[in-house]
Every structure is written in structure tokens, then in C-alpha cells.
Amino acid sequence: xxxxxxxxxxxxxxxxxxxxxxxxxxxxxxxxxxxxxxxxxxxxxxxxxxxxxxxxxxxxxxxxxxxxxxxxxxxxxxxxxxxxxxxxxxxxxxxxxxxxxxxxxxxxxxxxxxxxxxxxxxxxxxxxxxxxxxxxxxxxxxxxxxxxxxxxxxxxxxxxxxxxxxxxxxxxxxxxxxxxxxxxxxxxxxxxxxxxxxxxxxxxxxxxxxxxxxxxxxxxxxxxxxxxxxxxxxxxxxxxxxxxxxxx
Amino acid sequence: xxxxxxxxxxxxxxxxxxxxxxxxxxxxxxxxxxxxxxxxxxxxxxxxxxxxxxxxxxxxxxxxxxxxxxxxxxxxxxxxxxxxxxxxxxxxxxxxxxxxxxxxxxxxxxxxxxxxxxxxxxxxxxxxxxxxxxxxxxxxxxxxxxxxxxxxxxxxxxxxxxxxxxxxxxxxxxxxxxxxxxxxxxxxxxxxxxxxxxxxxxxxxxxxxxxxxxxxxxxxxxxxxxxxxxxxxxxxxxxxxxxxxxxx
DNA sequence: AGTATTTGGTATTTATTTGGTTTAAACCAA
DNA sequence: TTGGTTTAAACCAAATAAATACCAAATACT
Numbered sequence: 326x327x328x329x330x331x332x333x334x335x336x337x338x339x340x341x342x343x344x345x346x347x348x349x350x351x352x353x354x355x356x357x358x359x360x361x362x363x364x365x366x367x368x369x370x371x372x373x374x375x376x377x378x379x380x381x382x383x384x385x386x387x388x389x390x391x392x393x394x395x396x397x398x399x400x401x402x403x404x405x406x407x408x409x410x411x412x413x414x415x416x417x418x419x420x421x422x423x424x425x426x427x428x429x430x431x432x433x434x435x436x437x438x439x440x441x442x443x444x445x446x447x448x449x450x451x452x453x454x455x456x457x458x459x460x461x462x463x464x465x466x467x468x469x470x471x472x473x474x475x476x477x478x479x480x481x482x483x484x485x486x487x488x489x490x491x492x493x494x495x496x497x498x499x500x501x502x503x504x505x506x507x508x509x510x511x512x513x514x515x516x517x518x519x520x521x522x523x524x525x526x527x528x529x530x531x532x533x534x535x536x537x538x539x540x541x542x543x544x545x546x547x548x549x550x551x552x553x554x555x556x557x558x559x560x561x562x563x564x565x566x567x568x569x570x571x572x573x
Numbered sequence: 574x575x576x577x578x579x580x581x582x583x584x585x586x587x588x589x590x591x592x593x594x595x596x597x598x599x600x601x602x603x604x605x606x607x608x609x610x611x612x613x614x615x616x617x618x619x620x621x622x623x624x625x626x627x628x629x630x631x632x633x634x635x636x637x638x639x640x641x642x643x644x645x646x647x648x649x650x651x652x653x654x655x656x657x658x659x660x661x662x663x664x665x666x667x668x669x670x671x672x673x674x675x676x677x678x679x680x681x682x683x684x685x686x687x688x689x690x691x692x693x694x695x696x697x698x699x700x701x702x703x704x705x706x707x708x709x710x711x712x713x714x715x716x717x718x719x720x721x722x723x724x725x726x727x728x729x730x731x732x733x734x735x736x737x738x739x740x741x742x743x744x745x746x747x748x749x750x751x752x753x754x755x756x757x758x759x760x761x762x763x764x765x766x767x768x769x770x771x772x773x774x775x776x777x778x779x780x781x782x783x784x785x786x787x788x789x790x791x792x793x794x795x796x797x798x799x800x801x802x803x804x805x806x807x808x809x810x811x812x813x814x815x816x817x818x819x820x821x
Numbered sequence: 822a823g824t825a826t827t828t829g830g831t832a833t834t835t836a837t838t839t840g841g842t843t844t845a846a847a848c849c850a851a
Numbered sequence: 852t853t854g855g856t857t858t859a860a861a862c863c864a865a866a867t868a869a870a871t872a873c874c875a876a877a878t879a880c881t
Contacts, residue, residue: 351856373601376839387858392840408840409866429745437745440692448684480650484663497677497685497756501749503665508745510650599838599867624828635869640829656829657877 352393355384359394363403363416374404374412426511431564434508439557441502442486446537446553449492450546457492458542464488465538469531475522483510485534492541521563529559600641603632607642611651611664622652622660674759679812682756687805689750690734694785694801697740698794705740706790712736713786717779723770731757733782740789769811777807 359374368374377395381388395412398404403416453461468481483506490502533556540549607622616622625643629636643660646652651664701709716729731754738750781804788797 378839389859390857393856395840406840407866408864409838411839411866425745425748433743433745436692436696436741436743437749440746441688444684444688484650493684495681495684497673497681497753498688500668500673501685501752503667504749504752505745626828637870638868641867643829654829655877656875657827659828659877 352390352397355386355390356394356397359398360401360403363398363414364418366418368414370414370417372414373410374414376411424511426508426513429508431514431517432561434505435557435561435564437505439554439561441498441505442489442553442557443550445490445493445498445502446541446549447546448495448498449489449541450544450549452494453492453541454494457488457494458538461485461488461492461538461541465534468534472524472527472531475518475527478522478527479514479518480510482530482534489537489541517564521566526559526563530556533559600638600645603628603634603638604642604645607646608649608651611646611662612666614666616662618662618665620662621658622662624659674756677756679762679765680809682753683805683809683812685753687802687809689746689753690737690801690805691798693738693741693746693750694789694797695794696743696746697737697789698792698797700742701740701789702742705736705742706786709733709736709740709786709789713782716782720772720775720779723766723775726770726775727762727766728758730778730782737785737789765812769814774811778804781807 362368374380374395375383377388377391380391380395384391395404395406399406403414404412405415406412449457464481464485464487468478468485471477471481487499487502487506490499493499533552536552537549537556540546540552610616622628622643623631625636625639628639628643632639643652643654647654651662652660653663654660697705712729712733712735716726716733719725719729735747735750735754738747741747781800784800785797785804788794788800
């Protein structure tokens, strides 16, 4: 039972090797073809493969053989299967590994935000129009309404900060902050969200948000700056706490 | 439907597999189509999508399926929905940095640098390694050697500031600063260089550079911060002077 | 100001799709 | 024989899709 896996996993990485040498019949051959189709990008990440019965027709074989082939792909960690839904690709192309978000640590992100966001506050206080303030208010209501769920709160929080960035009326600043936000929303942080975003912490963040909105609307630069520094310091301390293995 | 693939069965040696074209189907496929339409600009920011019942007719499917597809788009943060009003696009299209450079004014650029570079100085003082300092020293010598020609000085100046960014040991910061630098080197500023970068101004900038290098090497944060603010203030004032139509 | 329409939100029921499992029969190579 | 593989058929459980009705918020119209 183990022999066929060696054949698959050994020459696995980039090249299709030569499957014909092994008399490409049966489930092993079908598994090899499907694997090759996936690594070559015929089926992208999270895309659905044809249903088992469909594949059986396509390959002119029985469903049992298809199932055996898919079982091997599943053991290789290339696909995930869900009853009633289908078989989905979990294999990541190598090119998708090189994103900045993947090599950015939470502390690095906070360091960058500590540079950009206070400046955003300064420019927002100086340049925000009534329309900008109104957009910010809507974003504030949205993030406050999302206080119950860490996931939606996280998205709404990003939108609020982006609305604040738009108050600067500086397109380069908005563009840069969008890039920061993209890094921020990368799924690398998913696990951390759960442990950090407890209700009381969300409440504290939202108090910061509301005060930021009020101070920008009132053009109170000093108080707004105090708040954004407080906000980011809190976030930084939370991150350090979240990665700490032992309490102090 | 499977008939066409008969001769492509798995016996054939040369890449027989053509099981493609299943990605579309059900709510997942509809979500993918709508997502593509949005990112390709068919529906712009804040624009309204057709109503659910309309989409159900268009896609020849049930409203429930449409809702499921829209729910996925909402989870991706691409769309926002309001009762009685409709579904609206919240996805912001990224323009390439070449385009961003075209719509960025010199003052906007300085405003962004005023946020980022002081933070770079703080992190550089804290994190720079001996190797980083050495790279910075070489960049300093290069920019000082280029004092004679505004064009080469401008390039060497950008390299010096990038070397400083690399002292932060923060990859996200370096990446962002590279993007800022690209905006900076856009030929939009070519005309301005000639009028601003007179020899005495270059000398002043280089004095800033040398002092920045020394203070970072000596880990003197306060003096380094004073210098970078001085540096950027000088640049801002030069820009305002350059775009001023009448002398004061 | 009040009414009617449109729109997204919710719920329910039924049908279809899809992977998971079992059983039985046939075939092949060691 | 023995063990392994393939084919075939039937059924199960979970997820999705479809059809329908009704609600609530926002908007348009009178």
C-alpha cells in the first residue's frame, strides 16, 4: 500500500516525472494526473474539482477508483473534501508564498502603523471635509455594531482606520494605508484575533475609535494624537501579551 | 457532457487530462463571477449591484443561491448590504504605483515622508546592526560624491534614505519606503529638480545626511530626529518655494 | 404626512447534489 | 490459493439549492 505513495511524493515537487513507466492505469495513475493538474494550476487554490461521479465518467472508470485516487491526494494534503459540497484544492502555488504579508510579523506591522497613523491623524484634523467626517461617522457606527464578533470587528476596524486615512485627502497616504491594511487582514493573524479580541478589549478599542472621531471632528489635534498613540500602544501590548508563553 | 473526453482517457501518455470547467456552478461559481466583475471594474466603488431578485433572474437561479453568493462577497469585504437600499461595492481598486505617482503632488509626498521617516529613524537607532551602519556609510559617500549633478544626486539621495530604512530591520517598512521612493523618482519631478537642487541646497541636504548617519551610528535618537525633521522641513519649504508663482 | 413600492433579512419546506459506506462479483499476479 | 484491485450497485448523511411566504427598513410617490 505504501509503494505507490513513494512514487508520487518522491518526484513530486515541480516535475510530472514520467508516469507512463508505471503503466498509468488504475487509481495511482489517476491520482498522478490529478496531482499534476493541480500543481500546474488547472485547479487553483480553494477551487472545486468535478464530483466523483463526474470524474468517473471523464476517466471512463468506476467511482471507487476515483475515490481511491482522491483519497491519495487527500493524504498528500492537496485537497480537502466535504460531504454535500465537493472536493476542494488546498495546495498552494509557490508564487503565492512570497507575499510581504507572509514575512511580516505583528510587531513589525505595529511599528509601521506607529509611524503612519499619527501622521494620518495630523493631516485628518487639518484637511478633513464635512463629507469625510460623515464617512468616518458611518464607519464608526459600523465598527461599534460589530463589537460582538471578532471577525467582523476586525474588518470594520480596518475600514474605520481607512476612513480616517481618507480624511487626509492625501491619495498617496490612502494608497499606502490600503497596503498596510492588506497585510493586516492577512489570515496569518486569524489565530491571534481569537485570543486578543475579547469583549472588554473590543470595548476599549471602540472607546478609542469614538474619541478619535470626536476629536477629529472638533479639530482637537493634541487629544486626537494622544488617543491614536494610546490605541496603538494598547494594540502593541496586546500582541506582546499574546505571544508571551509565560505570564509575568 | 462527458463524451468529448473519451479519447482523452488516462491510458494516453501525453497529458490527456482535460477535466476542467467545473469552477462555475452553484453559489460558489456565481460568487466568483461577481467578484471578477467587481475587481475588473464593472461595478465601481460605492456603486449598487442589481437587486437579489434581479440577479436571480439574470443567473437563472434562485434568490437563496444569489444571497449565498453575496454573503461570500460580504465576508471578503468586497460588498456592503443595506435593507431597503441594495448591495453596494466597498472594494477599492488598487492603482499601480505608476498611476499613483501621476496623481501625487510634491506636498502629498512630503506629508507621507514626514510620517514614515521619523519612525524609520527611531527604529534605525534601535535596531541597526554594524552591517546596516556600514551600508549606510557607503550610501552616504555615494550621495556626497554625487553633489555635482542634480540627477545623480537625486538617485543617490533615494538610495541613502532606503539604506536608512533597511536599518529598521523591518521588512514591511522597507517595502513601503521602496514604494514611496518609486513615487519620488517619477519623472514628474524632473523639472523641479533643476530649480531646487542648486549646489548650496545640495550641500545643506548632505550635511543633514552626514549628521543623520553619525547620530544613528552613535544611537543618539533625539539629535537624529531633529535632523530628519529639519531635513524634511527644508524639502517641504523648497517645494512650496518652487511651486510659488510670485516671490514673497 | 401618509401610502405604496422596493429591498435586504429570515424562515420553512422540499428536492438535488455530493461525499461516505457497504456489499458483491470479477479479475489478476504472486 | 491468497491478497490486491477494479467494477458495479445501492443506500446513508451532510450540504446545498430551489421555491415560497412573510417581515422590516429604506425609499419613492401622492
